[in-house]
Amino acid sequence: MKNTTLLTLLGLALLLGGLIWQSLQVSRLQEQVLEMNGKAAAPSEKEATAAVASPKENEPKENEPKENEHYELAKAMGYMQRFAEKIYWAGKEKNWELAAFYVHEAEETAEEIIAHKPIKNEKEIAPLVAQMFIPALEGLEEGIKAQDALLFGQKYQTLIQTCNACHAASGYGIIKLQVPTQNSFPSQVFAP
């Protein structure tokens, strides 16, 4: 009889411990989801987890997305497409100085995008630009510095693949780029 009481007590203690552990895990999960979603979380959820998350962690995240909404990433991308095409035609004409100029312009556009921290389809674009796109531009610079048409051609292919990889990764797989087949800038001289 004594044994069964002890066992019941032990069972109850375990059950209670389990419940506390579970609720701790749930609030940790909520915190993580909130961090991942940034501002996407509903206000009621935010209030519920406000007590859990420290205010320091919350503050910058509350402010950032407001700017992101107003930044027109598509406009910057239009420039990106333009610069990418001009890089190509300059490189094709072995006008390495002009190709380097447009790589630099593309880098500046990339840095501008990073600075605005845009969010698309709940994905942060800035880390993708920094991790995928900047290295692809640097690769292209190698070919330009070496004045190596073959290497330039290979690195240009990689650049275009990177454009498409990011579009796919951010939910814009519908926007597909290819190596230019026709020069869209008849008013500009690309030959050195």
Ligand code: HEC
């Ligand atoms: C780090 C991610 C990323 C990289 C790298 C990237 N893009 Fe984009 N691009 C996007 C996103 C996201 C959109 C959708 C923008 C929007 O909806 O506001 C977009 C939209 C576009 C558009 C549609 C807007 C328009 O003017 O028609 C074009 C074109 C485009 N990108 C070209 C390029 C080219 C060219 C490159 C490479 C040289 C490139 N992108 C690299 C993320 C990226």
